[in-house]
Amino acid sequence: MNDFTFHSPTEFIFGRGVEQRAGECMVRCGCRKVLLISGGGSARRSGLLGRVERSLADAGVACVALEGIRPNPTDDKVREGIRLGRLAGTDGLLAVGGGSVIDTAKAIAAGLRYDGDFWDFFAGRATVADALPVGVVLTIPAAGSEGSGNSVITLASTRQKLSLRTPYALRPRFALMNPELTLTLPTWQTACGITDMLAHIMERYFTNTPATTVTDRVGEGLMRAIVEEGRRVAARPDDYDARANLMWAGTLAHNGLCGTGCEEDWASHFMEHEVSALYDVSHGAGLAVIFPAWLQWMAAHHAAKVAQWAERVWDVAPGPSAEAEALEGVRRFRAFLAEIGMPLTFSQLGIAAPDIAALVDGLHRNKGEHVGNYVRLTRCDTEEIFRLAL
Ligand code: NZQ
Numbered sequence: 001m002n003d004f005t006f007h008s009p010t011e012f013i014f015g016r017g018v019e020q021r022a023g024e025c026m027v028r029c030g031c032r033k034v035l036l037i038s039g040g041g042s043a044r045r046s047g048l049l050g051r052v053e054r055s056l057a058d059a060g061v062a063c064v065a066l067e068g069i070r071p072n073p074t075d076d077k078v079r080e081g082i083r084l085g086r087l088a089g090t091d092g093l094l095a096v097g098g099g100s101v102i103d104t105a106k107a108i109a110a111g112l113r114y115d116g117d118f119w120d121f122f123a124g125r126a127t128v129a130d131a132l133p134v135g136v137v138l139t140i141p142a143a144g145s146e147g148s149g150n151s152v153i154t155l156a157s158t159r160q161k162l163s164l165r166t167p168y169a170l171r172p173r174f175a176l177m178n179p180e181l182t183l184t185l186p187t188w189q190t191a192c193g194i195t196d197m198l199a200h201i202m203e204r205y206f207t208n209t210p211a212t213t214v215t216d217r218v219g220e221g222l223m224r225a226i227v228e229e230g231r232r233v234a235a236r237p238d239d240y241d242a243r244a245n246l247m248w249a250g251t252l253a254h255n256g257l258c259g260t261g262c263e264e265d266w267a268s269h270f271m272e273h274e275v276s277a278l279y280d281v282s283h284g285a286g287l288a289v290i291f292p293a294w295l296q297w298m299a300a301h302h303a304a305k306v307a308q309w310a311e312r313v314w315d316v317a318p319g320p321s322a323e324a325e326a327l328e329g330v331r332r333f334r335a336f337l338a339e340i341g342m343p344l345t346f347s348q349l350g351i352a353a354p355d356i357a358a359l360v361d362g363l364h365r366n367k368g369e370h371v372g373n374y375v376r377l378t379r380c381d382t383e384e385i386f387r388l389a390l
């Protein structure tokens with residue numbers, strides 16, 4: 001087991017009606033002029049945004065709205081938010097939505113405390129030393145941004161989708177998590193979220209670090225719970241307890257707990273970011289195509305941990321070889337993804353002939369010669385994995 005620091009300072013307030021506490025929470029963060037950020041309309045239509053606005057007004061918090069953040073958010077909305085925030089003298093941000101809205105809020109929070117171009121942080125030209133406080137009202141369990149220090153933004157002019165990873169500065173101060181808010185999610189978005197949270201655990205689980213028994217077991221238990229509750233929600237979308245379990249699982253999958261003491265991988269995520277940078281694809285759906293391809297490649301090249309995952313998460317019986325066990329695990333994983341309605345191939349995503357050369361070029365330009373740690377993948381390897389996803 002490696003040495004580690006586990007820092008998850010977000011206050012998670014969980015249960016029915018907790019969005020009513022938005023005003024009180026912003027005041028506790030010392031904020032009186034809030035930039036209220038939301039997506040393409042679901043929060044407005046459901047009445048959630050109205051309730052949040054009332055809660056802010058009741059607490060004496062003024063707010064300026066930035067609406068219309070789209071999935072796979074781009075830099076233009078971050079720039080608009082920084083302009084609005086400067087004009088209004090914003091002292092805090094409240095994101096009402098999922099990963100795309102929260103990530104935009106985080107980028108604005110960093111940009112408002114910086115004189116240069118906020119993209120410097122994403123391009124690695126500057127480090128976030130300070131940021132305004134960010135609060136969250138979560139509406140979709142998926143990206144885990146409510147508990148992570150990361151923000152993922154696409155620079156529209158170059159179609160570069162890059163993740164900014166900060167250990168401290170961008171962790172939300174609080175996250176209000178009402179599972180009832182997720183009852184309006186379309187089946188497709190629920191399934192994308194399930195896929196993403198499984199992927200967040202797997203990026204950490206597939207490690208060569210020895211003696212990570214506790215972290216392995218935490219991840220395995222969570223993965224099993226997500227599969228179980230995912231099936232329950234697919235059968236009964238209005239099952240509050242299943243929705244609640246999925247919501248909490250999404251946070252634990254990505255707040256760092258599942259990576260304690262391990263060297264993490266992240267190759268599948270970086271490969272997926274190339275796909276959703278170029279094509280209009282939900283992050284979770286891209287992962288449903290790429291992660292099984294990555295696992296299939298690993299079964300042939302470094303099967304040990306994949307075989308353990310197959311046994312402990314997918315109940316595969318010990319077989320004639322680690323590779324055979326691993327492949328059976330991948331088969332069951334793909335069957336689960338298909339069961340919840342996820343695509344398994346690029347063509348199902350409507351990407352007829354993915355430009356693999358462009359994906360590989362972008363990946364290695366953004367992430368360097370080698371990608372991932374479980375196996376350090378070369379250009380040749382990542383090209384093979386993209387081809388397995390065809
Ligand atoms: O925009 P609206 O109208 O709100 O609709 C959204 C959006 O179309 C809809 N939605 C959300 N909550 C809803 C709802 N519809 C009905 N009822 C509700 N309660 O769902 C759609 C997807 O929303 P989005 O925020 O894009 O989803 P998600 O949370 O999956 O975020 C994806 C983004 O997060 C990044 C991804 O790359 C992607 O850009 N990630 C961020 C991470 C982080 N910051 O730590 C880690 C992840 O690995 C990921 O890369």
Ligand code: ZN
Pocket residue numbers: 143196199200269283
């Ligand atoms: Zn993800």
